[in-house]
Amino acid sequence: MGKKEATVRMSLQTLRVLEAFLENPTEQLAGAEVHQRCGIASGTLYPILLRLESAGWFVSQWESIDPSSAGRPRRRLYRLTSTGLRRASEVFASFNRGVLA
Amino acid sequence: MSQRNERSRQPEFGGVTQWLIHHAAHRAPDSLSARLEEEWLADLESRTSGWSRLRFATGCCWASLVIVHESARNRVTATSASVSAGGVVTLTDRNFSYFSLRSATLFLIAGLHAALFYGMITMLSHTRGAAPPAILENHELKPVPRERDPLPRIAMEGWTLTVPPLDPVAPTMPPIATDVRADFSDDSVVRDSTPPPTDTPTHIVSRVVGGPGAGFPETSDYYPPPEIRAGNEGVSIVRVCVDPRGRLTSGPTIEKGSGYARLDEGALKLARAGSGHYRADTEDGQPVNSCYPFGIRFQLKK
DSSP states (O other), X not given: OOOOOOOOOOOHHHHHHHHHHHTSTTOOEEHHHHHHHHOOOHHHHHHHHHXXXXXXXXXXXXXXXXXHHHTSOOOEEEEEOHHHHHHHHXXXXXXXXXXXX | OHHHHHHHHSOOOHHHHHHHHHHHHHHSOHHHHHHHHHHHHHHXXXXXXXXXXXHHHHHHHHHHHHHHHHHHHHOOEEEOTTTOSSOEEEOOOOOTHHHHHHHHHXXXXXXXXXXXXXXXXXXXXXXXXXXXXXXXOOOOOOOOOOOOOOOOOOOOTTOOOOOOOOOSSOOOOOOOOSSOOOOOSOTTOOXXXXXXXXXXXXXXXXXXXXXXXXXXXXGGGGSOHHHHHHTOOEEEEEEEEEOTTSOXXXXXXXXXXXXXXXXXXXXXXXXXXTTTOEEOOEETTEEOOEEEEEEEEEOOOO
């Protein structure tokens, strides 16, 4: 990708967000779904999502639905990138080894 | 149906939440403003209750604050798949004054809460009673000479005052009677009225007779209905014994009947029901155990 991998500060909330995505790394989740899984408030959740997206761990895209036919607005869906998957796995592996990444 | 009713009772905050999200997104960097507004409004739809939506919208305000703050500090670059194929968007510090505005708003809200709590606490202290004095000081109490109760005025008509000769050698002190009862029925009796020596310590007990006090039950509530129908009226003299707190220490008794047994019975019930609402006799202002009669008049309203 050639893009510099930014460092991400690992807070407890960030780890919980990553854990929600690592349950199924290929799954795309909206912010509301991440909130339901992690219980993190919106004021903390969205900066984390944007931070991870800026660092290249996540990519996001609009939900491909027709809002008029679906009866609801389209949502923004986040997905782990290969970099994000690798880095998140390293972080949790380091926790298992007892070493903070 | 019940869930629908429960939801209908909850506040919706629809306009408020959308306004909050709109302004929160507007404060975010230009490159993210439209995206965040649409994203947050879409996620807002997943919230069911009004309070949850309000919490979400308030959180979005805080999120935009954090995003602006981080972008201003770090110049974070973010990829956005929806913007362009290149997809690299720079988060710029668009409106940095927002931080101070939000801070001022938070301080204002916190100040309003503090004022509200202060007002509630002050109001509660007023309702509980008089506020304590601002400054507690120790004062040395000086002995105050006790004022003696004025002697009762005695009618002197028909009385002869005989002053005994003074004995200059050995004045004798007359004994002090603790319980003096006067009988003025016989005016022909000539009494010696020797004033007590001025240096003799005397104490006259000021006694105030008690009776039914505040909160005593209404007589009409104990008027026996048969006597009302019969039109019988009367006065029952009831004798009660009460403690200093106005409670009966023994059962009331009829000292003088009204002539109607049911009226006397009603008077006794009334006297029993009034326990705790009697004024006891007072001696020098202090209530004491006492027994006294009082009249209960049963009278029909004209």
